[in-house]
Amino acid sequence: MDAFGRAGKDFLKKDNDEFIYVESKTMEDDVIPVEHLFRDFKQMPESEKKALEKCKGKVLDVGGGVGSHSLYLQSNFFDVTMLDICDGLCNVATQRGIKKVVCEDFFELSTEEKYDTLIFMMNGIGIGGSFDFFEKTIKKSTALLNPNGTIIFDSTDIAFCYEQEDGSVVVPLNIEYPGFVKFRLKYKNEIDNWFNWAYYDMDKLKSLLPNHLKLDVLHEEGPAYSAQISGF
Ligand SMILES: C[S@@+](CC[C@H](N)C(=O)[O-])C[C@H]1O[C@@H](n2cnc3c(N)ncnc32)[C@H](O)[C@@H]1O
Numbered sequence: 498m499d500a501f502g503r504a505g506k507d508f509l510k511k512d513n514d515e516f517i518y519v520e521s522k523t524m525e526d527d528v529i530p531v532e533h534l535f536r537d538f539k540q541m542p543e544s545e546k547k548a549l550e551k552c553k554g555k556v557l558d559v560g561g562g563v564g565s566h567s568l569y570l571q572s573n574f575f576d577v578t579m580l581d582i583c584d585g586l587c588n589v590a591t592q593r594g595i596k597k598v599v600c601e602d603f604f605e606l607s608t609e610e611k612y613d614t615l616i617f618m619m620n621g622i623g624i625g626g627s628f629d630f631f632e633k634t635i636k637k638s639t640a641l642l643n644p645n646g647t648i649i650f651d652s653t654d655i656a657f658c659y660e661q662e663d664g665s666v667v668v669p670l671n672i673e674y675p676g677f678v679k680f681r682l683k684y685k686n687e688i689d690n691w692f693n694w695a696y697y698d699m700d701k702l703k704s705l706l707p708n709h710l711k712l713d714v715l716h717e718e719g720p721a722y723s724a725q726i727s728g729f
Pocket of ligand 1: 501534559560561562563564565580581582583586601602603604617618619620621624
């Protein structure tokens with residue numbers, strides 16, 4: 498997602514284009530306003546606000562992007578670390594004043610640190626875009642969390658993308674799960690590589706969790722929701 502990094506750098510220099518373009522093999526093409534990455538608390542959707550209000554203790558912001566959620570938590574005196582795989586985004590987050598920024602692949606992160614809350618915002622729980630990656634995400638999170646720690650995330654049920662005129666949902670046979678998507682980002686004249694992501698609906702996500710873990714919904718608005726996973 499280097500397009501995010503390039504756009505973020507431009508935004509700080511006030512030299513940004515308005516949009517990052519999202520091309521998809523499964524959904525309609527879309528745009529993300531660059532400004533949205535830099536949203537403050539007031540500009541965040543309700544599901545993100547509810548998610549941030551549930552954070553406790555030491556927080557790891559996984560796939561933190563330009564660090565908007567970390568910045569809010571830091572200004573509210575949380576001990577927060579922002580983690581992102583993209584160098585450009587980590588630079589932007591540091592320039593915005595986030596004190597603890599780690600530039601690393603979440604799955605490769607090697608640390609003795611333990612956290613009370615892991616946040617995965619803007620559908621971050623769908624990292625990797627497969628059921629295998631979801632299992633790895635839960636395993637890695639378990640290793641990083643203190644006892645009684647929680648995962649907090651937001652997501653969207655995108656089954657509506659396959660809705661027919663009569664309201665039924667018809668998923669093409671070659672798609673394992675309607676929430677799996679393939680994206681490619683374009684910013685200015687550069688196009689990134691294709692990558693996989695997932696948008697889990699609540700029931701699917703519950704069914705993927707090991708028995709000892711529990712999902713509680715924090716906020717629901719149409720197909721979008723935020724939720725907390727506990728029991729670690
Ligand atoms: C959809 S963006 C969300 C950005 C931010 N959380 C927000 O809400 O604005 C997903 C982020 O995850 C990061 N990311 C993707 N794969 C990652 C990985 N394996 N480890 C760490 N970060 C990753 C991307 O660089 C990107 O910044």
